[in-house]
Amino acid sequence: MIEVRDLRKSYGSLTAVDGVTFDVRQGETFGLLGPNGAGKTTTMHLLVGVLHPDQGTIRVAGEGDPTRPKTRHHLGLAPQSLSLYPDLTAEENVTFFARLHGLAGRPLAARVDAMLALAGLIDRRKHRVRTYSGGMQRRLNLACALVHDPPVLLLDEPTVGVDPQSRNHLFENIESLRRQGRTILYTTHYMEEAQRLCDRVAIMDHGKILALDTVPALIERYGGPSLIEAELETPPTDGNHAGTWDGQTLRIPSERPLEEIARLAGSGVRFTSLHLKRPDLETVFLELTGRSLRD
Amino acid sequence: MGRILALTFKDLKLLTRDRASLFWVFFWPLGFGIFFGSLMGGMGEHGMRGLTVAVIDEDRTETSRAFVDKLKHSDALSVRDTLSLAAASDRVRRGGLTAYVRVLPGFEKSSGFRRSDSTAIEIGIDPARRAERGMLQGLVTEASFIGLQRMFQKPELMKSDVHQSMQEVDSSGMSPSEKANVKQFLASLDQYLGKVDTSSSSSEHRPDFTGPKIAERPVIQEDQGPRTAFEISFPAAILWALLGCTSGFAQSLVNERTLGTYLRLRASPLSRAEVLLGKGLASYLAGVGIIVALLAIGGALLKVRLGHWGELAAAVLVTPFCFTGLTLFFANLGKTERAVGGASWAVMLILSMMGGGMIPLIAMPPWMQNASSVSPVKWAILGFEGAIWRNFGAADMILPCAILIGVGIVGMSLGWILSRRLEN
Numbered sequence: 108m109i110e111v112r113d114l115r116k117s118y119g120s121l122t123a124v125d126g127v128t129f130d131v132r133q134g135e136t137f138g139l140l141g142p143n144g145a146g147k148t149t150t151m152h153l154l155v156g157v158l159h160p161d162q163g164t165i166r167v168a169g170e171g172d173p174t175r176p177k178t179r180h181h182l183g184l185a186p187q188s189l190s191l192y193p194d195l196t197a198e199e200n201v202t203f204f205a206r207l208h209g210l211a212g213r214p215l216a217a218r219v220d221a222m223l224a225l226a227g228l229i230d231r232r233k234h235r236v237r238t239y240s241g242g243m244q245r246r247l248n249l250a251c252a253l254v255h256d257p258p259v260l261l262l263d264e265p266t267v268g269v270d271p272q273s274r275n276h277l278f279e280n281i282e283s284l285r286r287q288g289r290t291i292l293y294t295t296h297y298m299e300e301a302q303r304l305c306d307r308v309a310i311m312d313h314g315k316i317l318a319l320d321t322v323p324a325l326i327e328r329y330g331g332p333s334l335i336e337a338e339l340e341t342p343p344t345d346g347n348h349a350g351t352w353d354g355q356t357l358r359i360p361s362e363r364p365l366e367e368i369a370r371l372a373g374s375g376v377r378f379t380s381l382h383l384k385r386p387d388l389e390t391v392f393l394e395l396t397g398r399s400l401r402d
Numbered sequence: 403m404g405r406i407l408a409l410t411f412k413d414l415k416l417l418t419r420d421r422a423s424l425f426w427v428f429f430w431p432l433g434f435g436i437f438f439g440s441l442m443g444g445m446g447e448h449g450m451r452g453l454t455v456a457v458i459d460e461d462r463t464e465t466s467r468a469f470v471d472k473l474k475h476s477d478a479l480s481v482r483d484t485l486s487l488a489a490a491s492d493r494v495r496r497g498g499l500t501a502y503v504r505v506l507p508g509f510e511k512s513s514g515f516r517r518s519d520s521t522a523i524e525i526g527i528d529p530a531r532r533a534e535r536g537m538l539q540g541l542v543t544e545a546s547f548i549g550l551q552r553m554f555q556k557p558e559l560m561k562s563d564v565h566q567s568m569q570e571v572d573s574s575g576m577s578p579s580e581k582a583n584v585k586q587f588l589a590s591l592d593q594y595l596g597k598v599d600t601s602s603s604s605s606e607h608r609p610d611f612t613g614p615k616i617a618e619r620p621v622i623q624e625d626q627g628p629r630t631a632f633e634i635s636f637p638a639a640i641l642w643a644l645l646g647c648t649s650g651f652a653q654s655l656v657n658e659r660t661l662g663t664y665l666r667l668r669a670s671p672l673s674r675a676e677v678l679l680g681k682g683l684a685s686y687l688a689g690v691g692i693i694v695a696l697l698a699i700g701g702a703l704l705k706v707r708l709g710h711w712g713e714l715a716a717a718v719l720v721t722p723f724c725f726t727g728l729t730l731f732f733a734n735l736g737k738t739e740r741a742v743g744g745a746s747w748a749v750m751l752i753l754s755m756m757g758g759g760m761i762p763l764i765a766m767p768p769w770m771q772n773a774s775s776v777s778p779v780k781w782a783i784l785g786f787e788g789a790i791w792r793n794f795g796a797a798d799m800i801l802p803c804a805i806l807i808g809v810g811i812v813g814m815s816l817g818w819i820l821s822r823r824l825e826n
Contacts, residue, residue: 155665155669156668157665157668158825176671176672176673179670182669184665184666186662186665187662188662188665190661190662190666191661192416192663194416194419194420199412199415203412204670206408207408207409207670207671207672208670211404261669
């Protein structure tokens with residue numbers, strides 16, 4: 108559905124996107140995961156044709172270059188910033204963006220109603236957006252991106268600044284869209300979101316894609332072993348473990364942590380507390396870049 | 403086109419919802435027009451200033467040229483001597499000139515002692531302009547004595563004139579006693595001239611005579627200038643409204659960028675040109691609407707004349723086009739509302755100051771009126787004044803309209819170029 112080949116974009120001496128290549132398959136939710144400044148948003152702007160790449164090609168929905176207005180009809184963008192008119196009502200915002208895509212008459216009215224329902228804003232449709240909470244605005248931001256029913260949805264950090272309740276509402280919306288078979292490109296710097304929502308994830312840093320695969324495959328390849336952290340009533344007497352004892356906590360890295368815990372328990376060790384830390388995308392990012400995703 | 407109109411009407415809707423913007427683009431200019439119109443209330447008629455006259459020399463003699471030079475050197479007159487009689491008369495009729503002074507053939511002859519019943523100087527002026535008429539009569543009379551002055555400075559010229567006069571007296575229909583008296587006077591004068599020492603005599607000791615006959619020809623002006631001060635203040639008010647629109651819509655485009663909605667517009671099937679067109683159309687329609695509203699109020703309540711429909715329509719349609727061009731130029735000058743707002747007002751205040759937005763064009767000294775030509779504000783005001791009280795015809799509107807369209811096109815082109823730079 109989206110083909111990106113050797114994409115490069117610089118601003119003066121700063122290379123924002125440096126030879127990025129990936130495909131997003133039809134019906135797939137594809138995540139671009141990386142810290143702020145990794146080049147995710149620039150990639151997104153290149154994908155919607157607002158920016159022209161210095162090098163490389165993009166093909167969207169078989170139409171080709173998104174700098175052509177016709178191609179962009181297949182795309183729905185929910186930008187990172189709340190791209191809404193605060194002095195228009197929710198209904199006016201959605202209607203306006205629908206008209207930009209050529210909707211009119213009854214189909215327009217039906218789509219506007221559907222999108223306001225999706226955003227949970229039917230009751231507030233006549234209220235100006237400036238009176239909405241951050242979460243309501245985020246939901247409306249998504250509704251405006253979907254109003255013309257695009258086959259490809261581009262979501263740029265859609266949960267930034269959102270309260271937990273609205274975040275869950277957004278996740279449910281996105282999962283519903285996923286089930287409907289819509290192709291979604293999702294940028295985020297929250298690994299939990301990428302892990303929950305994305306079929307495949309590309310980890311990006313300094314304008315480059317460092318790794319690309321499904322989440323389990325990435326973890327398996329780069330995540331390393333799980334880590335068992337146990338506080339014991341008495342120091343371990345059995346030296347038959349690969350962990351370290353600092354006088355209070357026993358730390359054991361293990362590919363098979365449950366078996367290791369069972370073995371420890373069987374050896375008579377009495378636990379005060381036990382914590383199992385499985386590898387995740389954060390660990391993967393740390394392994395790939397040497398720093399935390401949130402640095 | 404539907405997409406562009408959607409963008410346009412969205413912007414117009416936003417304008418009506420922003421009370422502060424609405425105040426600056428409509429209520430403030432309306433207040434400006436009414437306040438300054440009221441302040442200038444007693445000055446509805448043209449104030450006195452240097453008279454602009456055309457001089458047509460049909461005598462083409464040394465004396466007539468000296469007469470024209472004398473007029474040209476008058477501090478109270480601004481003389482144009484390149485117009486034909488018909489053109490000068492037309493300009494007077496339209497109010498472009500205060501009067502014309504026509505030096506008829508035989509002027510030199512009538513400037514001496516020979517009796518002449520024919521008119522030597524014709525002044526074309528509207529009789530209703532009493533003050534200017536009296537002032538001009540005095541200036542022309544003073545200048546017309548140049549012929550006599552020359553004769554007293556050159557006695558040989560006067561002697562020749564006296565001899566010709568004596569011959570004409572013989573063949574005239576005067577009674578014998580009258581002939582005798584005149585001939586006696588002329589003989590005495592001839593004798594006097596023979597004794598005049600031109601090197602030592604000063605002109606003040608020489609005799610004085612009535613000058614050439616001056617006739618006045620009424621040229622009724624189609625218009626007497628602004629009928630009320632509101633006819634001066636409202637064109638300026640319209641310009642302030644357009645300046646407000648220009649700055650407001652320029653900032654609205656930047657606001658789209660800072661809000662992120664510009665990204666969404668560009669991610670839609672709208673091209674960059676269509677986005678600019680939609681924004682420009684909103685600015686243009688807002689300008690037209692506000693001008694129509696201001697003129698309607700001025701016409702209905704404040705006796706601003708709206709009779710020249712064609713010329714007024716040209717001004718109403720063309721002027722916002724110019725300012726739409728400026729809107730698109732300013733909108734792409736910077737990345738923040740502060741930068742664009744600051745730049746647009748800084749430039750437009752200067753243009754307004756130079757172009758008659760602050761001091762009416764009619765009250766500016768001639769040099770400043772010339773300097774103001776670099777400002778589109780001047781041509782915009784001139785267009786509206788032309789349609790309201792300067793009695794411009796279609797031909798007179800061509801220049802201001804062409805300049806305004808030109809500035810609009812240049813502004814749009816620069817805006818287009820700058821927007822490409824900003825996007826990438």
